[in-house]
Amino acid sequence: MTANEAFPVRLEDIWLRRELIDREWSDRDIARCVKAGLISRVRFGAYVDSALWSAASDLHRYRVRSRAVLRTAHESSVLTHQSALAEWDVPMWRIDLTEVALTRTDEKAGRRESLIVHHSGRLPLEHITLRHGVPVATAARTAVEILSVVDLELGLVILNGLLNLRRTTPEEVARLARQTEHWPETLNTRVALSLADSRLQSVAETRFVYLCYRQGLPRPEPQVEVLDESGFLIGVVDFLWRKHGVFLEFDGRIKYEIYRRPGETLADYLMREKRREERICQATGWVCIRIGWADLENPTATARRILKLLASRGAPAA
Structure with a gap:
């Protein structure tokens, strides 16, 4: 799920009941219009x-609900x-969109009610910005909150999604993390910063780096x-273990949707990918291993397969 699709609902497109009543609608009028599908x-x-x-995706509907909550919340809410x-346009993989999350800048106690979570805690002005016309936590603050x-x-x-899109920097996140060391689960933030890499372009690539970390694989170079011999670009490999002469490529529909050329069929794209891989292998002497999303769901077997290939290439695998 991504957030960078064209957002179809503006803030002014949300009508509150009190505003409709001010325009001389009655509750019966509102109910009739809802029933009629207007x-x-x-x-x-x-x-x-x-x-x-009806045109809004699940993510866009969540953003509309968040805006609606914000319009009825305390004026200090963010x-x-x-x-x-x-609102930061990163892939929302595995993020729960059930509840709307707010924090009040007047430091009132937190509470949870009717699918709204009012977080407690200090929210300085420097941790707040406007995004799409809505007051939100800065990207660095949001990263630390999520972690x-x-x-x-x-x-x-x-x-990594925030870093790759240049919404924030590792230095900004690290600086904010030091200010919030009293928060729970701060170890996650420290480890994540040690693994973070703005070159990682997708959820799958970050998940693979995490797989390497958890399974004790040597960390590969990304992107x-x-x-070739003339200095012309043959291609970019997803990951490379340079000492072993092994590179890794991801298979998957997402990659096809991003990199296929206009009018190119799936068969054409796969053939072009095969030729690119062959040219890389011929030019470098490297070997390729390919994995897909399903392999990320079976990390132990995937790591064993990679370690076996790395060991077969002569250099120590770990």
Whole structure:
């Protein structure tokens, strides 16, 4: 799930009940329009045009609900945690979009009610920004917040997503992490920063780095350019163990959707990929190992397969 699709619902497209009443609508009028399919109820007391709502993805609907909550919340409220993350345009892999997360800058005690989490804690002004016209936690603050409430693999995916899109920097995240050392699960943040790499371009690539970390595999170089004898670019490999002469490539539909050329069929793309791989192997003497999403779900077997290949190439595998 990604957030960078065109967002179809503007802040002013959300109508609150009190605003409709001010325009001389009655509750019966609102109910009739909902029943007739003219407007859709986003949450209690908030509505949008049904055409906009039906065109919205699950992520966009979550962003609309977050905005609706923000419009009825205390004026000091700011979107934080997963609700802020949804505004930073990173892949929302495995992020729970059930609850809207807010933090009040007046430092009132936190509470949970009706699928809304009011987080407690200090939120300085320098940790707040406007994103798409909505007050949200900065990207660095959002990264640290997410890392404190999710597992390391997911937190690393989010951190690398923010770094790759240049929403923040490792230095900014590390500086904020030092300011929040009293938070729970700060170890996750320290480990994630040690593994973070802005060159990682996808969820799958970050998950593979995490697999290497957990399974004790030597850490490969990501996004390595391969040149021919004349210095022309042959291609870029996803990961390389240079000492072993082994490179790794991901298979998958997402890669095909990103890198296929206009009018190119799946068969054409696969043939072009095969020729690219052959040219790289011929030019370098390296060997290729390919994995897919399913291999990431079976990390022990995948690591064993890779270690076997690395060991067969002469250099020590770990």
